[in-house]
Amino acid sequence: MSAIQNTIRIDNQEIPFTPGQTIMDAALAAKVYIPHLCHYPGLPPSGNCRLCVVEIGNRSVAACTTPAAADQAICSNTPELNQARKALTQMLFVEGDHICPSCEKTGNCKLQAMAYYLGMLDDHFPQFYQRREIDASHPDILLDRKRCILCDLCVRASREVDGKNVFAIAGRGTQAHLIVNSPSGKLADSPLAKTDLATTICPVGAILIKQRGYQVPIGKRIYDQHTIRETTMQEHIPSCDKLKHKGHQDTER
CATH class of the missing domain: 3.30.70.20 (Alpha-Beta Plaits)
Structure with a gap:
């Protein structure tokens, strides 16, 4: 009998994860894109840019720092989150040259x-x-x-x-x-x-x-x-x- 695989759902897509992975790690491994600028695979996450914020129920969390947990239902690609990401990107542009x-x-x-x-x-x-x-x-x-x-x-x-x-x-x-x-x-x-x-x-x-x-x-x-x-x-x-x-x-x- 095969071992039960841990999974999370991102925008209704079921993806596997291994204990210790963050939501971002699991998403990238499954080729599911969550927008980000400060995350890079293999480096400790920092959660600085906040573009990877997703929703779990009524909570907003950074996907790069939040551990994946069994049966999480995560929303990422929504008009509201993408609008917030665009506003953050606009702020990054005007804060720099x-x-x-x-x-x-x-x-x-x-x-x-x-x-x-x-x-x-x-x-x-x-x-x-x-x-x-x-x-x-x-x-x-x-x-x-x-x-x-x-x-x-x-x-x-x-x-x-x-x-x-x-x-x-x-x-x-x-x-x-x-x-x-x-x-x-x-x-x-x-x-x-x-x-x-x-x-x-x-x-x-x-x-x-x-x-x-x-x-x-x-x-x-x-x-x-x-x-x-x-x-x-x-x-x-x-x-x-x-x-x-x-x-x-x-x-x-």
Whole structure:
């Protein structure tokens, strides 16, 4: 007799899970897309972006941090949740300097791709991003804090995979910002390398490898050819060993 399989239901679709998986983990493994920007398979979740909020009964929870439990009935792809996700995406745009036509990351930017996916046609909110420092001190890597969405993917990648703890987020609320853990606070005095996962994992144009911009023509970039949903299903990577390997591959493209 086979063992009874644990399952949850997402938008009336039954999917299996194993104990210890979050709702997001189970969804990705089953090729069920829940919008997100700060989650990456193999890294500890943080729940920062809140795009992955789903409903269980009358509760709203982050799919990336909430454990899957037997017989959960979860709503994700609803007009109300997608409208809230679009509003959050609009706020991320106006909180940073996201001028897509002039950005090196355009066509490869997950924030831009998410806006397309959610049908975002305008910023809706007035711009209110604060002036943030650009760090061009590193010979190979540029840090443009004006584009940072505080997803802390670089923080977790540097700590958990690269083993260097280069980045951290300091301050709270509108004063929150990305900092570099080095004696001077500059990238040049950190051990960050262009082969590190922390360098390539940024979903926007906040961390860029120098002299690499605009190498791929418009129309042939990642999200010119595939939606963020399609690429997310292809990127599901379960282990940090594979994450490290992917970081090296990305820098070689």
